[in-house]
Every structure is written in structure tokens, then in C-alpha cells.
Amino acid sequence: MLNIKTIDDATISQRVYQLNLGPQHPSTHGVMHLLLTLDGEVVVKIEPIIGYSHRGHEKMAENRIYEQFLPNPARMDYLSGMIFNHGYCMAVEKLCGIEVPRRAEYIRVITSELNRIASHFIGTMDYAMGLGAITPFLWGWDDRENILDLLEMISGSRLTYSYGRFGGVRNDITKEFYDGTRKFIDRLRSRFWDYENLINQNVIFIKRSRDVGVITTEDALAFGVTGPTLRGSGVKYDVRKNEPYSAYPEFKFEIPTRKEGDCLARYQVRMAELEQSINIIEQALDHLPPGPVRAKVPRFVTPPEGDCYVTFESARGAAGFYIVSDGTRVPYRIKVRAPSFSNLFVLTKICPGHFLADIVAIFGSIDVTVPEIDR
């Protein structure tokens, strides 16, 4: 890597030019604008410019009753819509003290884990496409398509599920969904060998990912990085394990981590997490308890005054809802902690010194969704 420190600022200012990677660019995973200051092909400074897909979710929250805000979380991080929906319902249930039946908790875990697998497919295969391998991306879509069909069977929509309701879920899972998930898991297990050997062992892929965009644990701590990006740097932090919520304490699963903290480590963590999610789904399907899927809840909830913070593990990191309620049906303030927001900012620390091609790789390996950053 070109050692930036040797070039003093005087020479830098002459030889440097600015290149706009985005907002309309093939590998920015949404409308993201990276303003790069390049010296030849080496990045001297990077400044992500965000706000292109800002819809004011937090302002909307202050004008709607709690039920009307249900469709919004799925539109913040559209790749883990089920997980955000689950998180928002948990936040309001904690605020109002609603007890959720066990079967609903299990269904929420199953759908969240399915959604996590679908989101990790996008994250990993989009990263591979950023490096130029287009074929795995389409294979990822093929596997993800099965998950979308499964979730459509029960929730009715493919991406913006408003499946959760306060006190449980909207409707029960069908037999068709149950068998479909079993079949999907077996087919997915047989496909891991292909992904492993085509991408993970491929020498060009390894050369492009090893020692690129290394995030040290100190940087992760200072910038508040969470999720697979943090686990790639060796920290074993997963909200499902550290702060167990919903039905997660009843399942046995490990948290995969890697020590190197470079792009390859993050990729391997996400692929390993696929297997863990499958374990969780299988255990949940085996011990699915009978019973109602939704607790008796008034039509419009009115939580008591006060505030509460609920955190949950989205596919990109530790997301959270901080709700301040003033005793009426309309929330006083809802703050959404978007993991991609902090994960993205660490780019400004680790990118200088890399090549232009590496920027695309690092940005892909951090796996952010842009609407979640802009909210």
C-alpha cells in the first residue's frame, strides 16, 4: 500500500483530484455518494455523502399512532424488514408491558432468521459482484428467491412485510410453509459446497480480499461498529447472545468470528452465520409450541408515559428503537439506531491508502443498506 504519510500536504494538493463514486454508480448498493480524493489510483480521503433516500421516518413516527407506524420499520432496512418489524413490535410491547405467546415468539424467530439468510445472501454476493464475479450474485438471488416465496406464503409480501403486530404476529404459519422451509434448508445445505469453492477458496478472490480494509478492534470500539463487520475483527458481540430477547435463549447456536478484520474475514463471518441461522430455524421448527399467535391486545395501544430502548440483532448490526411516549396514542419521539450509520462512518478511517478497486471491495464488505442510514 502506498504510504500516505510520506507525501506531504503540499504535493498532495497538486496531484490530487476528486472522483464522485455515486450517487449513480453500479456498485453503491443504493443511492450512496462516496466523494473520493484520489492521488492517481490511491485514495487519500473519502467522504460518504448521505441523505439521498431520506424519507423522514422519525418525523412520520411523531404524526402517527403506534399501529400506523408498523409498515415503516420494514422500509428502513428493506433487506431485513422482518427483523426490524420484530424489533419495533418488541419495543412497543416492552413499553406497554404486553406478554407475547411462545408460539408467536417462535414464529418471529423463524421469520427473522429466514430474513437474515436472505439479507446475508445479498451482502456476500453483492460483495463478490463488486469484485467482478457476476455469476455468484445470480445464484444468490436464486436461493434468496426461495426464502421470499416462503415469507410471501405467510406474510403476503416479499420485501416490506408488515407481519408483526403488537402481541404477536398477524396470522399463523401454514403446513405448506413448514414443509417448504424444511425442503429449503436441505437444498441450501447442498449448495454451500458450491459457494465455498467458487468464492471462498478462489485465489483471485482471496488476493482481492486478504488484508484489504482492516478494521482494528480499537477503531470498532471508537466508531461504534457492530454486527458481522465487528465480528470480522474478532469481537464476539451478537445481541442475540449478549442480550437475549424474544425466544433466542432457548436455542443453541454459536457466534462465528474471525480475527483478521479484513474483507475476507467479514465475508467468511457472514457465510458462517448462514449455517447458524439454519440451525436456529431447525431447532425452532422442531419445538414449535401450539397455542395462539397473538395476545389479547386493545385495538389501539396507549402506552404509559416514559421511555424505553430495545436493541435487536439486524443483519447489519445492533439496531435499536428508543421510544419516548407521553401517554397518548402518538409516540412523542422514536429514535432508530441504524447499525449501517456507524458501520459506514468507519470507512473514513480505514480507506485512505487503498486503491480505487479496494474502495468498492471495502464498501461491499461492510454491507450497508442506504435507506437505513438516511432513515
Add this chain to the structure above:
Amino acid sequence: MLTAGQKKLLVELKSSLAESVPEGQISESDYAAKGYHLDVRLQKGGVRRVAQIMLDRRFILETVTAVDFIDSFELVYLYSTYYQQQVRLLVRIRIAKDAQPYSVSAIYPGAIWLEREVYDFFGIRFQEHPDLKRIINPDEADYFPLLKNFGKTKFTDQIDDILC
């Protein structure tokens, strides 16, 4: 329920916070209902002192946010840790509408963007912030959207009765 490790850590935290921020009220809150273990209410200041303690104990700064209570703002800092026992800390400080609190970006570089977002939506100017400018709204915007008197809200009494 709180594990032994969490109790020990909470006691440690309370003692170190008490002697560094004497005028702050530190109260333990019920994690199951609130989501955080310790609720620190600061009076005059000390945000940076708390941040320094938190960094020394390897806490991460999860979010910096503000809540507009019509006559004053409430700045909320959320710290949580993943190195030792899992503990979450909520630090709040009531500041006047035109107050300029100190920025913690010197201690937590991640706070640069978090504070820029608070400025962008509430108009709270942080002192000693490296480059305090708008982050999400267009740069030439002259409004601060999340204020209660911006747009149609309960408090601008233009809201139709459909809601509540």
C-alpha cells in the same frame, strides 16, 4: 435478572460516575422494562467527563440523540459494552433551546456523525466539533425538521382529529 458480574460492574460504575460528576443523579432502572441498567441525569454538564470514563471502561457510544420538550432539549447518550458484562447506560442532560453543549467527538470519533445528525435535525450546535454541517438534509436547508414546531404535529394544532 442481573447477574453477579453485572451487579459488581454497576456498583463500580456508580461510584466512579458519582465522584466524577457529583451533581448528576444516578439511578438504577429496571432493565426488563426500560432496556437500560443505569439512568444518569446530568444537571449542568460533564458529558465529556462521562464519555471519558466510558471509553476507559471500553463502552461503545451507541447513539447520540435529542428530544424536543418544547421549552428545552434533552440530549440522550447511550453507552453499552460488549467486553465485560453486558450493561447499558443512558445519560441524559437537559439543555436550553439555544445552549451549545460540548462535543464528545474528541473521545469517540464515531460521535462526529451522530452529533452532525442531531444538529441537522434539531439545530443544536456542538462546540469543538471538527466539521459541524448538515449530514442528511440538503445543505442549503434553513429548517430543522424534528423540532416540534416544524410541519404538522399535535403542537402546531393544525393536525386533523383523525389521529387521536
Add this chain to the structure above:
Amino acid sequence: MNITQLPYIKDVYGFLGSDVMSGLVGLLIIAALVPLNVAFLVLVERKVAGHIQLRPGPMEVGPHGILQTLIDAVKLLGKEMVTPSSTDKLLYWLSPIIVVAPAFVGFIPLPFSPLVQIKDVNVGFLLIFSFSSIGVISILMGGWASNNKYSLIGAVRSVAQNVAYEIPLLLATMPIILMTNTFKLGEIAQAQAQSGLWFIFYQPIAAIIFFIATTAETNRAPFDLVEGESELVSGFHTEYTGMRFSLFFLAEYTNMVIAAALFTTFFLGGWHGPVLPGAVWFFAKTYFLLFVVMWIRWTYPRIRFDQLMNFAWKILIPIALVNLFITAIVLKVL
């Protein structure tokens, strides 16, 4: 044995006149063969890419999408050739023309079969490689003239890449020249036909290096940094639209065909084959190689630019030199 020596052709040929006429007829054949060839190859590439990615590829136009490339060509002809205002007009307009010219010239010395060869130029080998390096200048012109940062980066990369991979390419073919001590491609193919043993068995390392270097020379597969979609939008031809864009496309695929044809001439015995006539064998081998190049493109990610340079200068060139040195010693001893 040239086409003109055949009995029934001679009198017709007598009427048509001397070498100039045969050259003209040959160029006419190339002018017809090349665009047809490119149309076929573009369709094959999209079908191969489709089936690898579990989708059928173009199916809309004609049975199984056969006329797809034809319609694409008509569409590109119909598209307006936009010239961005701040471009360097002359270079911008000239670049697509210069990129296509060497692509056509490359077909002259290729020995399709003992009878069918446009002109067995006695420096056929040098002719092809010298003309192929002209293509690089046009890419640089195109990239510089379109006044777009991405194009400039793409153009600068393509020059460095072609220079870096020209050397191992030539070093890899030198042993063949040593073995047959002639530059005439016809004679190289002839030598392999007589000895019955293709040169790939004599020179396996040179064959691999030649294949890698030609893939890089034509900006294909893991070395397509020049128009790496996910980084440089589409490299030097970002600003080109309509017919100009299709000219770049034409040149890229023609260079690919020439590279594959050269590989079959040098290493796979050109038109030598047991039963079928020469030309069928030649085209069969060439198209199989083209399938392999396409297959590689849809399998591997892209190499980073500095790794590309290290790979050429530090790995390919030393191995090619060692191989050439060993061949020279072996030939001296025998």
C-alpha cells in the same frame, strides 16, 4: 500451395488478374466474415452467461433468440451518436475507427486451411502483433478524449496492461518460431501437420502463458480492468453511444477471435485434423477456445490493477524467458 494454383480456379483467376485481385477478394471475405462472426459470438456469450446463471439468455427475438444480435446492431445503428460537448472532437471521433482497423487486418495471414488463406504473408506473425498494438493507442485516445475521469482511468490502465502483457505474449511464441524458424503462419501450421504432433505437447508452459496473455491483451475475463463495470462504470467507452459503441464492441470480439485463431495455429495444429477438411477443424478449435474464454469470464472475479502488473512482470515474463532459454538449449543440442 495457394488457392490460385488449383486447376479449375486458375482460369477464372487468370481472368480476375494477379495478387491484387486475390487480396481484394480476401478483404471482401473478411468484411463479410468479421461482423457475422461477432454477431454469432455476442449471442453465444449471452447464452453461455445465461445458462451458467440458471437463466435462458435472450429468447425473445427469433427462435431461441438467434436474431438477438442482429436486432441489437440495428438498435445501435438507430441510436443517436451523442458527442458530449466538452470532448476533444477529433480524437473522440477518430478513436472507434482506429480501434477497428487493426482488428480486420489481423485476419489476413491466418491459415484457415491449406487452400484457404488470404495471403500467406512471410512476416504474418509480426503483422498481427504490430497491428494489435495499434488498438491500444485508440483506447487511449478514446479514454482521453471523452473528458470523463472514469474513462481516463480506464484508458491509462489499458495502456499499462497491454504493454505489460505484450512482452510475455511474444516471449511465449518465440519458442514456436525457433522450432519452425519461419514467421509464415501457413508454414507453422504445415510443420505441425507433417510432424503430426501439435506444438502444445512440446510447449505446454508457453501455451498457458500465451492463453493468459491474450486474455489480458483483449481486456477479457479476470483482467477486464479497463472496463470493469463495478469500478469504472464502463471504462474508456463510457461516453460512447450508438454505432461508435458497437465499433468498440466489434473490435473487442474480433481481437478475441484473432487471439483464439493464433492459439490454434501455434499450439493446436491449425487446420490439421484426421477426417474433416482443414477449415472445419480450424474453426472448431477456435470456437472451443472462445467458449473457454467466455466460460472463464463468468467464473472469476477481477484482478486488482497492481496485482495485474505484478502477475505480468514478476511471474509471466520470468517463466516465459526460462521457457525460451530451455527451448533454445534443447534445439541446439538436438
Add this chain to the structure above:
Amino acid sequence: MNTNPYGFNQYIKDILVGGKSLVVGLWITFKRLCTRIVTVQYPRQKLTMTANFRGHIEAIRFDDTKSHHCVACGLCARTCPSHVIKVQGEKARAGDKKVGTRYYIDFSKCSLCGLCVDVCPEQTITFSKEYELVYYSRWDTVIDIMGRLEGSR
């Protein structure tokens, strides 16, 4: 076997392992080249939607009244986050229940979230299986689903 990463045999080992991974990669793509395609050619073949699919809202025809059960209570209009529902109802005679006559939904703004279907006390609206919600003009999107049910308006 010296384990110095830059030793010569480490160099050779890298090339061999690298080469093998490249060849294995080719074999995998070749295997996929021969497997059946999975895509559906949309305009030619159309998928049937699942039971719970959330297409645009439509009224259910009950057999007892040969029409919908809507009593124009306006509850769905109140819970709709995007305020796209307008309901009108009238009473035939003073005493009996109100009956919905017009039920306008603006599908260009409807986010298909399903809150109205859940909150309807009479369970008279549900999701259709239609997913092609495309209209030529903005005003075509405002549909009176009662009218569509009776097919008169």
C-alpha cells in the same frame, strides 16, 4: 519444510493451490451450466400467487346480502397510515344500520400494509391476488371497490 511465507516452495505451493482453486471454480460453473434454468419468463408464463398474497384491496361478496357487509364505520380510513381510504354510507331508513355505498381507495399511495383489513370489524375487505397495479393516469388509480364489486359503476 521451512515455513517462511516467502520461501520458494511456499511460492510454488501458492501457485499450485491457486491453480487448483481456479480449476475447481471452472468445474462448478460447468456443473451449473448443465443444470436446468430456474427463471420464469414473466410475460409468457405467469406465477399463481400464494393464498396470503397481498394484492390491492377488494370487497368480499357475502351470500346472505349478495353484497359486502361494510357499515361505513370509517375505522379503516382512520388507521390507514397514508390516509388513502374514503368511505361513504347511508341509512335506508332512520332505524336500521348504515350501509356503505362508496369506498374509494387511491392505489397510487396505498402501501398494501394490511392495517385496514385487520381493523375492519365486519371483515368485509380483503386482499386480491392481483399484482399488476399499473394505470395510465394518476386519476385511474382512485378506484371505488364497492362499485367494482357490483360491477355497476
